[in-house]
Structures are given as C-alpha cells and as structure tokens.
Amino acid sequence: MPSLITAIAEHAEAADFLAGPGDFDLDRGDHGEEVHLASGAPLEGFAGDAAGGTYFFCGDGGEERPVLYADSEGRAARVATGLPELLRLLLVAPWWRDCREFTAEEGRELAAEYRENTPDSQLRRDRAAAILGLTLPTEAEVLARLHEVATGAGRDFLLIFTAENEPYAPLITA
Secondary structure (H helix, E strand, O other), X not given: OOOHHHHXXXXXXXXXXXXXXXXXXXXXXXXXXOEEEOOOOOEEEEEEOOOOOEEEEEOOOOOOOOEEXXXXXXXXXXXXXXXXXXXXXXXXXOOHHHOOOOOHHHHHHHHHHHHHHOXXXXXXXXXHHHHHOOOOOOHHHHHHHHHXXXXXXXXXXXXXXXXXXXXXXXXXXX
C-alpha cells in the first residue's frame, strides 16, 4: 500500500482539499528557523501551512511517528500520533487552530461558520477521505483526541528554538 504522503501527492483532488480548507501543503516542510526536540529525537518537517506553521514527524520511523505542529509565533504542540490521525483532524476540523476551549459547543460553532463559508466542503472532504482510504470520526471525537494528544503525552515533545536554546510555548493548554 502506498504511503499517505504519496497518495496525497498523486491525487490532486485530495491535495487540493488539504491545501485549501486544511491549510496543509507538502511543499512547505521547511520551518524557516532551526529547531530541535529537547529529547534529542529526530525531527523531520514534512508539510506546512500558509501562515508559516510546520508539521514535523518526531522520532524514527515512517508515517506512524508522532506529529508536532509549530506555528510561526513560537508555539508548538503534538497534534497527532501519526499521519492518519493528523489527516483525519484536517479533513474533519480544518479550523482546529481556532479552537480555544475544545468544547462541543465551540466545535459546533466553528464547524457551522466553516460550512457556511465553504458550502461544498463536506462533499470534497468525503472524496478526499475516500481517495486516502480514511474513515472519519465526528468533529467532537477529533477535537477531543487533539486536546488529549496535545495536553497529555504531547508534553514529551518540547520544541526548542536552537539559536536561543529557548522552548516554544504550548500551542494548546489544558
């Protein structure tokens, strides 16, 4: 079975949805400043967003490695336990960066606003998920999982701005 990164690169429809609503672009894997994990584990930038944020694989292995997201404002968090989980987040809740409270009500409000602004998004999302062979959780499930990953075991993934040996601030707090 091909990797998910390969599948995204080979299927314009999935790549376009992820780049558009998901703000996830495989051509933006360079973070722009040198960073490392406090643990010394390997760190590999593999995608980014239009605002200068970067998605990193942490540790050794393939697409099953934990994924850390660092924004351009010096904040970072572990956001997924592997690429499939990250893609589910981006497909179901591409507006996840706007979450502050991670409540069901907040999720419903953000989702409603998003759907109002992008009326064909659900159909496009479902096609992208089918292309990538992913089943999708509910918005509440994906946000609960994001919060759990970012505030639980995510603390073990402290990103350091190498030039100043200073840690990034938490992107998501408990």
